[in-house]
Amino acid sequence: MVGKILSTINVDKNVLIFLSSKFFSYLSYPITLGLIIKYLSLEQQGYYYTFFTLLSFSMFLELGLGVILTNFSSHEFSKLRWYNNHLTGDKIALKRSLLLIKKTIQWFSAIALIFFILMFFVGKYFFSDLNSIYYLNAWIIFIAVFSPGLIFSPFLSILQGFGKVKEVQTLIFFQVFFSIIAFWMGLLNDFNIYALVLQFAVQNLISSIYIFYKYSKLIFHSLLENNKLFSWKNEILPLQLKTGFTWLVSYLGLNLLVPFSFKIFGPEAAGQIGMTFRIAEIVSIVCLAWTNTRVPLMGKMIASNEKDKFYNFFSKTLNSILVIGFLLMIAIFILFNLLDYFLLNSFLQRVLSLQSIMIMAFGYYMFSISNYLAMTIRSFKDEKMILPNVIALFTYSIAIFLSSFFNDYKYLILSYLIVNALVLLPFSIKNIRKTFNFYNWSN
Numbered sequence: 001m002v003g004k005i006l007s008t009i010n011v012d013k014n015v016l017i018f019l020s021s022k023f024f025s026y027l028s029y030p031i032t033l034g035l036i037i038k039y040l041s042l043e044q045q046g047y048y049y050t051f052f053t054l055l056s057f058s059m060f061l062e063l064g065l066g067v068i069l070t071n072f073s074s075h076e077f078s079k080l081r082w083y084n085n086h087l088t089g090d091k092i093a094l095k096r097s098l099l100l101i102k103k104t105i106q107w108f109s110a111i112a113l114i115f116f117i118l119m120f121f122v123g124k125y126f127f128s129d130l131n132s133i134y135y136l137n138a139w140i141i142f143i144a145v146f147s148p149g150l151i152f153s154p155f156l157s158i159l160q161g162f163g164k165v166k167e168v169q170t171l172i173f174f175q176v177f178f179s180i181i182a183f184w185m186g187l188l189n190d191f192n193i194y195a196l197v198l199q200f201a202v203q204n205l206i207s208s209i210y211i212f213y214k215y216s217k218l219i220f221h222s223l224l225e226n227n228k229l230f231s232w233k234n235e236i237l238p239l240q241l242k243t244g245f246t247w248l249v250s251y252l253g254l255n256l257l258v259p260f261s262f263k264i265f266g267p268e269a270a271g272q273i274g275m276t277f278r279i280a281e282i283v284s285i286v287c288l289a290w291t292n293t294r295v296p297l298m299g300k301m302i303a304s305n306e307k308d309k310f311y312n313f314f315s316k317t318l319n320s321i322l323v324i325g326f327l328l329m330i331a332i333f334i335l336f337n338l339l340d341y342f343l344l345n346s347f348l349q350r351v352l353s354l355q356s357i358m359i360m361a362f363g364y365y366m367f368s369i370s371n372y373l374a375m376t377i378r379s380f381k382d383e384k385m386i387l388p389n390v391i392a393l394f395t396y397s398i399a400i401f402l403s404s405f406f407n408d409y410k411y412l413i414l415s416y417l418i419v420n421a422l423v424l425l426p427f428s429i430k431n432i433r434k435t436f437n438f439y440n441w442s443n
Contacts (some may be wrong), residue, residue: 028180033275039187045069046267047127047135049274051142053258054122055174066157067295068239069104071229071379073097073161074299080162085214087162096230097162101222103232104154112150119143128260140218141204145201152207157216160296169293171210180204242383246374256410257396264404273409276352280360285329287321287368291375298379314376321372325365332361356413366420371426377428377435382436388427392419 036045058379076097080089087094123139156168182202186195211219217412258277285429294317336354339347351357374385402408 012424015350017136020413021207024177024180025053029278031184032180033208033347033350035184035187036157037347039190040192042271042350043267044193045275046262046269047194049271050259050262051139051268053144053274054119057247059252062206064241065104065107065236065240066154066241067375067378068236069154069157070155070161070363071299071381072100072236073158074163074296074379075161075303076100076205077162078156078298078303081164086218087300092229095225095227098222098225099227099230101155102225103218103230103236104158105223107232108151108154111138112147112214115150116143116147117349119162126262135193142197142200145204149200149204149207149431152211155211155219156207161299163296163300165293165296171207171323174201175206178206185237187409203353230289239378239381239383242386243378246385246389247382257416258366260400261412262401264400265409269409272350272352273412275350276357276360279332280357281353281364282332283361284364284368284371286328287365287372290317290320290324291372295375295379298376302379318369318372321368325368327440328360328401329361329365331424352409352413359417363417363420366417368426370420370424377432380439381436382434382435383426384431385424388423389421395423 006174012263036048040048078094080087081086087097120140120143123136123143127133127136127139156171160168179199179202183195186198191198258274260271261273265273296314298310298313301313321325333354336348337359340354377384395415395418399411402411
């Protein structure tokens, strides 16, 4: 019975492993919330969520490169195979793949350094008053611990393109599991905001041990590779610049709403808004299990010209996202009505109203659909979502202005729904049809 249900919604081992890390993350979230409420004041909660959302600035420098790397490596992997943690097969594809790894390491090493420098000054802007010196010091240590992860993450994206989806998702599960435990231990031992530093230190330690233990020879050989079969400037950079802008708006647009809330309404309101976003994004995070585990396979199918197999794969995944996202919204609505019924005010006071939560949840649902369609387009090494994201950026800017002018955060909440339901989704539907027609991949 269970197997039949899982098959109906297109669940495989890769999806289950992806969901296991997210499931633990959200299963543990009530414990995390309880510890935050007990060991952090409402003001400290505001700093906690502001720290988290400011990390999204890394995507400004990354320019959506993780997705591009997965797509490019999946195309090359159509001519390669694994043998004892080494890539073998077509010589040209192998040399291109090794140079892709080398250029990626060089690019993200520079990004990690630039990110640390920029975030130092961002922290000075947000936490420069006398009452925030403690948090400014914590912020500097935090970004020093976080920055190395910007080098590890893209290598994992490449590995997924090389067919190591199950392995990478298993690693992510262990990262999530042990980093959350570390965060809990930090709170229990009165580390306060420094518990967040401990969390990311453990997360990056796990990545580094795994990568250098298993793939050190692959990395070493890639760093020695020197050929002209692959050009970052001609192959990666054009798509990176176009994709980067869409990622910048899609992810930064929302995540910047919390820091601006911090600046406009203060840390307490920012904490409530941040926690509301965190709860509502469950819809998007779960749906990503189907998106993120399908992208490497779609790229390989396109490179191998498996048209019928691709279209069937695409349709099943889209149906799964539609069903799962809808069910999750219903679950959130029922859960918060139960919380209200049992008068759990200690928790309800830490979030916005149920109406705001459901508006955000529906916005995340719309985002899940449009994001999957956009990722499918990128599997063709193409990007068509620049114009809608320009409109989205303009919408977010107006929302921030109105919220500041009228001293009301409802404009921030509504802007996310408007962007995803009335801008990104219609454009993504139109553009996926154009892509299929252009490449003659329509069913």
